[in-house]
Structures are given as C-alpha cells and as structure tokens.
Amino acid sequence: MKTVTIYTDGACSGNPGPGGWGAILEYKGRRRELSGGEKATTNNRMELTGVIRALEALNEPCIVELWSDSKYVCDGLGKGWAASWKKRGWVKSDKKPALNPDLWGRLLELAEIHTVRCHWVKGHAENEWNNRCDAMAVAEREKFR
Numbered sequence: 001m002k003t004v005t006i007y008t009d010g011a012c013s014g015n016p017g018p019g020g021w022g023a024i025l026e027y028k029g030r031r032r033e034l035s036g037g038e039k040a041t042t043n044n045r046m047e048l049t050g051v052i053r054a055l056e057a058l059n060e061p062c063i064v065e066l067w068s069d070s071k072y073v074c075d076g077l078g079k080g081w082a083a084s085w086k087k088r089g090w091v092k093s094d095k096k097p098a099l100n101p102d103l104w105g106r107l108l109e110l111a112e113i114h115t116v117r118c119h120w121v122k123g124h125a126e127n128e129w130n131n132r133c134d135a136m137a138v139a140e141r142e143k144f145r
Contacts, residue, residue, distance in 0.1 A: 001063050
C-alpha cells in the first residue's frame, strides 16, 4: 500500500459559529491542499471534517500518517474511543452521549479502508504544514463572517 502523509486542522469562531477546515495530502513530494467551511459549526466538527475530507480524497486504500493538533481526533481515533462509543450506541464511558456521531461514524468507516496512524502535533507551533492547514481553515472560516 502507498503511504500518504496528511496534515489537518480546523478553526471556529464562537464555537458554535462560522468554521473552516484545511488539509494537506502529501505523497512522494507532491502536495494537494483541500479546504472548506460551514456557517454554523464547532471546532471539533471542523477538525473531524478535515480528516474525513482528506481520507475521502484518496483513490485507494493507503497507509496514512495523520498529523493533527486535535487531541479529540487523535485520541478518539488512535486510542479507540470512537469505536467504543459506537459499540455503546454513541454513549461515552461516563454515560453521556458522544458528540458528533455522524462524523465519527464516517471517520470510522474510512479508517476501515485505510490504515491510519495518528500523530499529535502542537498547534500554532513549529510544524509548517499544520500551520498551513490552520491558515486555510481560518481563511475558510472568514468567508462566513
């Protein structure tokens, strides 16, 4: 399988409020940028949407090295939290409903197609591509203000 590196980020003003997401897919030195946004959303929804849209852009099953500054995404996917929520009918271990089951469900479907390895990166720090994704997400968010 091909190994693709994906960087993603989400941004939201108001939480809920206008939001945007950005993603960069990298394979053999070539990069493809994707971005989008919504008028009324949350930061976590934008973080998830960035990952989903990036994975949906892949044409075949791949090994994916996913870089995100979202602990919500990295822990939910990488530590198996989202899969557990789904098994319990989208209920967390504290008996509260899991948020964003629609997006988590889609992400789990895609994670069955691809081998996704999550890597957390500190946001707004030294990772050039995470910073680029942040800039794209903010630009998309601003279109709705």
